[in-house]
Amino acid sequence: MPQAGMLLLGVIVGAKGIKGELKVKSFTENPEDIAAYGPLQDQSGRTTYKLKVVGLSKGLPVVRIKGISDRTAAEALKGTELYIARDRLPETEEEEEYYHADLIGLPVFFQDGTKFGTVLRLHDFGAGDMLEIVPENKDDKLAVLVPFTVEMVPEVDLSGGRVVVELSEDFFENPEAPQETAKS
Structure with a gap:
């Protein structure tokens, strides 16, 4: 450690x-x-x-x-x-530029102030950074990946120690698999 x-x-x-x-x-x-x-x-x-x-x-x-x-x-x-x-490490030069270590452990809230969870880590799979968030709900053991974009994460307040996410209503819905049509 x-x-x-x-x-x-x-x-x-x-x-x-x-x-x-x-x-x-x-x-x-x-x-x-x-x-x-x-x-x-x-x-x-x-x-x-x-x-x-x-x-x-x-x-x-x-x-x-x-x-x-x-x-x-x-x-x-x-x-x-x-x-x-x-x-x-030097201070970041851009306003919306952060060290990953400064974000890890921050609480994550929805726009209405409801706590969503905590930032566990950040990933870059090649198409941009993703926040891995552990939800507040202890029944849900799975972490959630949220694209680290201005649209999905409109506020990062390091001095206030919090991140705000704005997730669409269908963010947690699983899309249905397309139905196969029978061929004759």
Whole structure:
């Protein structure tokens, strides 16, 4: 479990070459920015890594870490998650731009003030971000995915600690399967 206030910025996915270079799956907007925020830490916070991006490999940043100079040492770091303190990240530039970590855990309300649930996580399946919301109703164990668009999520109030959703009346209805016609 990471320390409180720490955000996962990337994970080392393997060695590259024989001189200790590493491939990193980056969770930053621009993958090569993984090294732009200064030293990163492991999950425990006991080990600090200063990364230097030296290239890209299949869209993944290739980095060097001081003290890692051969493939064996690099392979030993495979799977290491790289964290940063939330307060070291810059403020967002756009008004409607948010860090995922700032949204996770926020209560979600309908426009009329009724509590709907809590943001569990955000996903990007390729067509835009989706909020995964755990409904307030404890009988319903399933989370709900809501497109993170202005139409569906008209208000995000970080200072007030809440998200407002506007879901159509038929949002929770399952469409009926089309009836097959008999062929003669």
